[in-house]
Amino acid sequence: MNAVGLNITWIIFMPILVIIIGLFYLGAARKITARIQNRYGPPIYQNIIDVIKLFSKKNPTNHGVMFSLGPVMAFSGMLISLLFIPIGNKALLSFNGDIIVLLYLLVIAPLGMALGVGEGGNPMGTIGIARALTLMLGYEVVLVISIISVILYTGSASFMEIIKMQSGGVGHWFIWPLFLSALAMDMALQGMLGEKPFDQPVAPHEVASGPMVEFGGKYLGLLQLYHAIGIVVETGIFVNLFLGGGTLFWWFVKSFAVFFVALLINAVMPRFRIGQAFAFFWTYPAAIGLIGLILVAILK
Amino acid sequence: MTKAKPPKGLKGWAQGRSLWMLHFCTGCGAIEMPPTMTSRYDMERFGITPMATPRQADLLLITGYLTVKTLKRVIRSYEQMPEPKYVVGFGSCTVNGGMYWDSYNTIKRLDLYLPIDLYIAGCMPRPEAIIDGFTELIEGIKKGKFDGWIRYKENLEYYKRNQAMVMDIRKWSLDAELAERIWNEVQEERRKRFERATVKHVYELAERIPEGLPK
Numbered sequence: 203m204n205a206v207g208l209n210i211t212w213i214i215f216m217p218i219l220v221i222i223i224g225l226f227y228l229g230a231a232r233k234i235t236a237r238i239q240n241r242y243g244p245p246i247y248q249n250i251i252d253v254i255k256l257f258s259k260k261n262p263t264n265h266g267v268m269f270s271l272g273p274v275m276a277f278s279g280m281l282i283s284l285l286f287i288p289i290g291n292k293a294l295l296s297f298n299g300d301i302i303v304l305l306y307l308l309v310i311a312p313l314g315m316a317l318g319v320g321e322g323g324n325p326m327g328t329i330g331i332a333r334a335l336t337l338m339l340g341y342e343v344v345l346v347i348s349i350i351s352v353i354l355y356t357g358s359a360s361f362m363e364i365i366k367m368q369s370g371g372v373g374h375w376f377i378w379p380l381f382l383s384a385l386a387m388d389m390a391l392q393g394m395l396g397e398k399p400f401d402q403p404v405a406p407h408e409v410a411s412g413p414m415v416e417f418g419g420k421y422l423g424l425l426q427l428y429h430a431i432g433i434v435v436e437t438g439i440f441v442n443l444f445l446g447g448g449t450l451f452w453w454f455v456k457s458f459a460v461f462f463v464a465l466l467i468n469a470v471m472p473r474f475r476i477g478q479a480f481a482f483f484w485t486y487p488a489a490i491g492l493i494g495l496i497l498v499a500i501l502k
Numbered sequence: 503m504t505k506a507k508p509p510k511g512l513k514g515w516a517q518g519r520s521l522w523m524l525h526f527c528t529g530c531g532a533i534e535m536p537p538t539m540t541s542r543y544d545m546e547r548f549g550i551t552p553m554a555t556p557r558q559a560d561l562l563l564i565t566g567y568l569t570v571k572t573l574k575r576v577i578r579s580y581e582q583m584p585e586p587k588y589v590v591g592f593g594s595c596t597v598n599g600g601m602y603w604d605s606y607n608t609i610k611r612l613d614l615y616l617p618i619d620l621y622i623a624g625c626m627p628r629p630e631a632i633i634d635g636f637t638e639l640i641e642g643i644k645k646g647k648f649d650g651w652i653r654y655k656e657n658l659e660y661y662k663r664n665q666a667m668v669m670d671i672r673k674w675s676l677d678a679e680l681a682e683r684i685w686n687e688v689q690e691e692r693r694k695r696f697e698r699a700t701v702k703h704v705y706e707l708a709e710r711i712p713e714g715l716p717k
């Protein structure tokens with residue numbers, strides 16, 4: 203009975219916790235980027251203020267039903283993906299094959315955005331979402347290759363099992379035996395997070411913040427929350443597969459460390475053209491991932 | 503109908519601490535914006551960030567002189583912003599025309615066309631002055647002092663009439679019917695004044711001719 207009660211609390215509490223921590227990640231990102239650029243930077247809770255402000259705005263423009271459903275779909279798609287990510291050794295949904303289900307669910311969010319943007323009818327938004335989907339085509343291949351090599355290595359497609367196999371200290375983490383796959387996945391992660399060499403979809407100077415161009419007020423607020431969850435989910439995949447999960451505290455520390463690496467690259471890199479980004483994903487990271495996969499297949 | 507009020511309390515505080523700015527860099531004063539945004543003066547520490555589109559912005563910053571053509575774009579952008587929204591006029595040009603006081607194609611007083619919440623005077627204002635203006639704006643917003651968008655809605659007819667004096671306001675305005683009506687009125691008025699002027703001119707000429715004729 204007690205365990206059931208605990209589970210229910212966790213179900214309600216976890217998304218809120220993840221959203222707040224994700225917003226703090228975004229705030230920290232702004233602060234760290236500012237420090238790297240020799241600025242003082244906004245307070246670390248700035249993104250929480252932004253979200254409060256966005257939700258208190260009055261009558262933002264609405265272009266139709268699908269326009270308002272788009273952000274909702276993106277947000278809820280990310281929320282569903284969150285159920286499959288074990289946080290602090292606790293997954294709400296866990297079975298053999300949940301990694302593969304997660305790969306499918308991750309696509310819901312950009313597609314929801316695409317529907318909403320389509321109704322908005324702004325050419326900037328259309329270019330942005332076309333770039334986002336092209337980029338996705340690039341990094342998904344790398345992501346799948348490195349996930350397959352983990353599945354091949356462990357013989358299991360369940361996050362919980364993989365985490366269990368990595369228990370017992372730093373030496374047992376899969377980042378050591380599967381170093382090449384981890385490297386490829388980290389490159390793909392840079393694209394998933396939309397950090398600098400791969401921030402073509404939202405480039406403010408080229409396409410006026412891309413898919414978000416028509417969204418304002420509460421719609422933009424929802425998209426901010428979606429972004430906050432997205433960071434935790436995407437870094438969470440890496441933490442669970444290669445860095446051995448961990449208790450609640452250590453899980454978030456590891457996930458922030460992964461995000462921090464992405465941030466540092468973000469702060470010093472210029473932006474690729476979309477064609478260059480696509481070509482990059484299908485050459486170096488894909489090659490590294492494939493070599494990793496072949497090594498796993500041979501040495502196993 | 504209850505009167506609309508600017509936000510206060512938590513909403514007002516959040517609004518003040520997170521101002522997203524659409525900077526309409528029309529005039530030369532815009533050159534002071536990059537130093538204000540970058541390392542030396544860094545206005546992001548107040549939560550002020552530039553935004554790319556009016557849909558996401560709270561603050562319309564007009565940096566300097568506006569030609570009649572640009573004014574139309576500015577007003578269209580302003581009307582697309584979600585409420586609450588604020589306008590800051592930046593530089594002497596927005597106050598009284600500045601050094602373009604006798605120019606034939608710039609507007610002289612911005613507050614005839616848009617509800618200004620705050621002016622930052624100077625030609626051009628230094629980054630310190632800009633930061634000072636922004637801190638005052640932030641404090642004012644937190645207390646619910648600025649209510650430009652409410653004034654704009656209440657006095658829409660006044661603003662639209664002024665706008666119609668310098669440009670075509672049909673087809674894109676906030677209240678299309680009102681805009682159409684005001685536009686027609688202004689045109690009518692103008693035609694009459696022109697007619698009157700021409701008729702008077704002809705009479706004057708006719709009177710003058712006999713005197714001018716050689717004896």
Ligand code: SF4
Nearest residue numbers: 529531566593594595
């Ligand atoms: S106020 Fe001075 S600096 Fe600013 S736009 Fe006018 S002339 Fe240029």
